[in-house]
Amino acid sequence: MTPTPPRLVATDLDGTLLRADGTLSAPSRRVLAALDERGVHVVLVTARPRRWMLDLWPVVGAHGLAVVSNGALTWDVAADRPVETRPFDPAVGRAVVSRVAAAVPGAGFGVERVSGLVCDAAYTEIEDPPAGLVVDDPERLWDEPGLKLLVQDEGADPAALRDAVTEAVGDDAEATWTLPGLVEVSARGVTKGVALAHLAAGLGIDAAEVVAFGDMPNDVAMLTWAGRGCAVANAHPDVRAAADEVVGHHDDDGVARALAGLFDLPSAVMGAC
Structure with a gap:
């Protein structure tokens, strides 16, 4: 029996989905667009602040949301508004x-x-x-x-x-x-994993229906919460140890290749890498 593909894809950006020069490759763009056409929720989960995301919002697609600032802000990309914020208590911040x-x-x-x-x-x-x-x-x-x-x-x-x-x-x-x-x-208590869990619950999606990708220790909470947590080959050793599996290097479009296989996308979607 063929496993049911995930309903939600969560991926870190720098060092994971993006190449070393900070770009999103054409094959990765095509894979994300193909998932969007299928109604798959694509969630960018990043330490980047919202102000560094403007050029990347188009790749999220019609079904996408984003988690930025390491889980402190969940953003509705289409509506251009916050869904949930998890700020510091000012007194704690000052201390x-x-x-x-x-x-x-x-x-x-x-x-x-x-x-x-x-x-x-x-x-x-x-x-x-x-x-x-x-x-x-x-x-x-x-x-x-x-x-x-x-x-x-x-x-x-x-x-x-x-x-x-x-x-x-x-x-x-x-x-x-x-x-x-x-x-x-x-x-306290704010992580990529917590934010992703809240987001998925709001969509009626269980952890078992989520695949997540990351490369650094701030991704571990997200990878261990997701039903399928994947580290890219260039990931920090602690992340590779915590992940369910290791996919290709970020400079070789490891996330896109893994998603193309997981969702059985036509080979033309990846094209020449």
Whole structure:
């Protein structure tokens, strides 16, 4: 008996669905479009903030939703509105910043909001933030609900930075990382896995009907919750160990190839890679 294909596909972006240069390949675009035509829910689940997703929204398709900021915001792409937010309690956010600042002198701080990024002068954004989003008083980082706290120290040893921030955060929040020199902190209990579970429940979809793909430790909660959790070949060792299976490398369209096989898509969909 042929297994029933999943009803929901959840995939991380950087290091997983996207290639090393940050692009989405033509074969991957065709696979996602084919799933959309079949009515499969395609959910992008990423640490990226919403403001870094505008160019990728079209690939989500008519049935797609997205989870951004490591699970702190679920976004309805078609309606361009939030479905659910999981922000920090401002008092907890202030206390966490105070403890991390003491543990990592010279660290820069940023806070992702639904409206965008606010940061202090020590934080270096990849894209220069618009005027007015750099604050002198760390208290102002929490003027609006914060979705994710960013702790940056590009000169620090990555492992030492992660350990110091994780210890300072304690049980008040969730510390994860995807890039050296940066630790991302979410409110307690907020993970990609929790957000995906809530999203799926709202659609009437069980974990057994979900396939998920990822590459970094912040993906583990999502992969272990999904009925089928897949790590790409280039994934962190902890992620490969936690996954049900390992698929191809992200530079070889491993996610697209796995989905093409899982959904028995025509070979023409993948085409020449």
